[in-house]
Amino acid sequence: MALPTADDIRSLHAKYAPTQEAFDLVHTHCEIVWGIARNLIDRAALAVDADLVRTGCLLHDIGVYGLYDARGRLDHGTYVRHGVLGHSLLRREGFPERVCRFCSCHTGVGLTEQDVVAQGLPLPPRDYLAETVEERLVMYADKFHTKTTPPAFVSASSYARHIARFGTEKAEAFHALRAEFGEPDLTACGAPDLTAPVEPGAVRRGFRASPPVP
Numbered sequence: 001m002a003l004p005t006a007d008d009i010r011s012l013h014a015k016y017a018p019t020q021e022a023f024d025l026v027h028t029h030c031e032i033v034w035g036i037a038r039n040l041i042d043r044a045a046l047a048v049d050a051d052l053v054r055t056g057c058l059l060h061d062i063g064v065y066g067l068y069d070a071r072g073r074l075d076h077g078t079y080v081r082h083g084v085l086g087h088s089l090l091r092r093e094g095f096p097e098r099v100c101r102f103c104s105c106h107t108g109v110g111l112t113e114q115d116v117v118a119q120g121l122p123l124p125p126r127d128y129l130a131e132t133v134e135e136r137l138v139m140y141a142d143k144f145h146t147k148t149t150p151p152a153f154v155s156a157s158s159y160a161r162h163i164a165r166f167g168t169e170k171a172e173a174f175h176a177l178r179a180e181f182g183e184p185d186l187t188a189c190g191a192p193d194l195t196a197p198v199e200p201g202a203v204r205r206g207f208r209a210s211p212p213v214p
Contacts, residue, residue, distance in 0.1 A: 009058045016065040019072045033057045037141035039184045056102035056138040106139040109173040140177040153191035
């Protein structure tokens, strides 16, 4: 099966998004994650299948739509399910496993069966770990932008501090991704320039200091 075009993917988002607001939130985030991944590919001349990475970035959060209720409210309490929901959605649409896995294997820096059981997560008990370089890159790029209100870019140092709260193993996993792929130029990806001066008393928007796990 040939990989879908950006227009194909946009149409798939439009098919499943329950509202325009949901579409704007999720699809825009996916496009930003692809921009971050592309920046990483270019900066480090990464030997990856860029078309597959593009597809993974643009589809990785499509399962979020399945968490909206009839009134357009997102179920934050079971948000961790969005990965498996997306995997199932893409499978029903006829996508191969190598594409479906971008949905189920991008949460945090990877979920193990032990994580699922110990934390009582509403997921089938198994490993949800990025295995290929393309899967790892999509998972890593996703860490630099969050869909919180308002959506924001997240620096590597901010995410490192955040993930350290989940234990040494998770912190080391993020450190390994950082070493493998480097850090993106978030300003080139649309983030505000934190070195630029601001007016006294002004609030600088677009970055978040303490991100939730995307």
